[in-house]
Amino acid sequence: MADLKIRVYKTGETAPKTTVTVPGGVLKIASKIIPEQAMRALQEKGIDLAEIIRLSGNPEARGTLLDVEEHEKQERVVIALE
Numbered sequence: 001m002a003d004l005k006i007r008v009y010k011t012g013e014t015a016p017k018t019t020v021t022v023p024g025g026v027l028k029i030a031s032k033i034i035p036e037q038a039m040r041a042l043q044e045k046g047i048d049l050a051e052i053i054r055l056s057g058n059p060e061a062r063g064t065l066l067d068v069e070e071h072e073k074q075e076r077v078v079i080a081l082e
Contacts, residue, residue, distance in 0.1 A: 002024050003027075004056065006079050008075055063082075
């Protein structure tokens with residue numbers, strides 16, 4: 001299974017200010033302990049965690065899944081399977 005990487009960038013920067021890695025082996029388990037508020041926030045952004053978990057088991061599904069720019073916050077969030 002691929003690792004889930006979530007990187008947060010300051011707009012215009014090439015290096016992330018924050019990186020979160022969820023190992024593929026624990027991705028399914030981790031999804032069960034994510035707080036409900038966080039799950040709602042993901043859903044509001046159009047992020048389907050169940051689909052990401054399913055894709056993580058597919059060796060052909062690698063790379064950037066979602067790239068969100070928050071203009072008001074001057075942030076960019078990239079979610080990828082690596």
